[in-house]
Amino acid sequence: MSNNTPIAQTPLFDRKASIRGYKLNKMAMSLGEAPNRIAFLADEEAFLDSYGLDDETKTAVMSRNWHEMVRLGGNLFFILKISAVDPTPIIAIGAAQAGMSVEDFMVQRLGKKNG
Amino acid sequence: MSNNTPIAQTPLFDRKASIRGYKLNKMAMSLGEAPNRIAFLADEEAFLDSYGLDDETKTAVMSRNWHEMVRLGGNLFFILKISAVDPTPIIAIGAAQAGMSVEDFMVQRLGKKNG
């Protein structure tokens, strides 16, 4: 599906993203195991370093910049585990992708009257 | 391929063998990593126990009874790693399967004049 017309504002998780985000996603997936969650919470930067994340990616993770994590190849299904360790509602992550406030996102995208 | 006529003296490594030999093969496969080889050589029984092998299987491994290991679901490709740690020629393992001396096996099966 690599040669087809891209769909507007819809990044497909293809080889390019998969390669770019490999270390980030691997780090995030590891949070499915409790000892890794403890290590992440105890010293986040050291934990990220142990997966060889570059500075740009580390900054994105440590600032919980979800939009940037996706730009750097993060796949939502993996990086959602960061939001489990450091609770963030998925709607906030969605809003960050859309570049909207959570309130606007809920009204304009999800059709809810209020947050 | 499970309902077909069996081929004489030829065990197919199907679900039955795969299930039966799972722990044995898992232990054997781990010998592909150097630290496991060291642990195996240092205290073989403890190493086998750490993979939950039953007594029958442990006895087969510790006595290097290749025929018995295969009967218990061992697959040659995995258990060959035992023969790498504790060197045993593959021809001797073949002969054990055939129930022959190595010399007879080489002449009768492999068509060699002498060992």
Place this chain on the structure above:
Amino acid sequence: MAEIIGGIGTSHVPSIGVALDKGLDQTPVWKPFFDGYDYTKEWIAEHKPDVAVVVFNDHGNAMFLDRVPTFTVGVADRYKPADEGWGPRDIPDFIGAEDMSWHFADKLVENHFDPMIAREITVDHGLQVPMELCFGRPKDCWPVTILPIWVNTVQYPIPTPQRCWDMGKILRDAIESFPGDERVVILGTGGLSHQLQGARAGFLNEAADRDWLSTIARDPDKWRSMRREDYVEKFGSEGAELIMWLVMRGAMNSDVTVKHTHYHLPASMTGAGCIVLENT
């Protein structure tokens, strides 16, 4: 010969599981969603399946990007629920329909499918949530054994809709040639419209979702011949998971009776729905 007693299509949104864990299913936000599954649960109680085939995708829990299988068939005797980062959920392990799984694996390979065959693997919300929606949450053990089928919908290339449909045909053959008298229900899961990433995140498409629910029974050809790109465009990048319903639909008769349809928008960020089908 085992028998297919029906097919169910359903969403598998993780927050449904969270709502159940937190006891929120009767709150104003969630009640309308869960009420739509009352009929489904009654149908299950009445028809008493022995085995549930569950078609779903892993969401970065049991499989990583190091090795991405297009299709996976579980042949384990037991599957533990995956810990998705929030800690283990308080639901029983799932017992595998081991013999039927191996029989299906044999049939697939004979018929030129190339599955991965897995026996040490966890199952994530993609399976857990549909099981809870259909069977409730049991105290000790689930009332059915399971035959899990994983479909890669995460990393492109994902399989074509037609390929999912074709797998349904083999699934049907496998069940109907299985020596036993098991009653089998097939759960096709995922969707409906949602998108979690990119500037179009939060995309929902109620019209497309309603079209899907109203035509998947009587006009599946329309959906199985649609391109993967069109699924993404119409249902969102993660809504393309709907291709997995086609395994279920492909396993059913061309003529089916729609016993029940339910739609709720949104569950979390997803168009959520359910359909219950019987062979006519």
Place this chain on the structure above:
Amino acid sequence: MAEIIGGIGTSHVPSIGVALDKGLDQTPVWKPFFDGYDYTKEWIAEHKPDVAVVVFNDHGNAMFLDRVPTFTVGVADRYKPADEGWGPRDIPDFIGAEDMSWHFADKLVENHFDPMIAREITVDHGLQVPMELCFGRPKDCWPVTILPIWVNTVQYPIPTPQRCWDMGKILRDAIESFPGDERVVILGTGGLSHQLQGARAGFLNEAADRDWLSTIARDPDKWRSMRREDYVEKFGSEGAELIMWLVMRGAMNSDVTVKHTHYHLPASMTGAGCIVLENT
């Protein structure tokens, strides 16, 4: 468009690698075997491929029984040689033909194959030995990049011969539609007759091996329509690996020219052979 310059079928017996490691290739036992590859190496030197597609099976090194994929396509940028228990071998890493691999993976899925797509995986003697036989042992780096294809021949069900053949057709399409001018050689590996387990261990079948080598070029239909059971009976339980040559043969023209054939019995416990084919 890349181009298929030829197809090679060859055994991949591990003791061939051991003989090379120990410098035994010119001893009386091994010399007749290795001499048969002189032509193959010359052919390679003359035809200068850029990419080697290597079709082989893992032997319990990179894959365990927990998850057994029927077909795997490597898309890595680099593959380390597996340590098979004897410690690391002194050969260079293999560099992946990454772009061509992904292109092939896309083509496979589009054409209703269901590969596992792997990018963190080692390659065992199934790939190492054929590479050494064809390219010699390089000091620093291999003269080609590789596109590895793993076929499950260890745990039943293994794919049908016809399915391997069909994969060869897609491989050809993928190479010929690849935007580049790479010269590609395809190595189908495994066999010939051998059996390592069971009371029939040590089984060899020289007549069948010679029949295979003399007809795989001009009458492949005979082999691709043969049942898996017949492969096991005729070539031994591990000799059934020969189905992997069919991926190579299926990718070639129906009319091919046989440039070279070599047979040696036994190498270790295996009927060992090689064939070099060019499209006519």
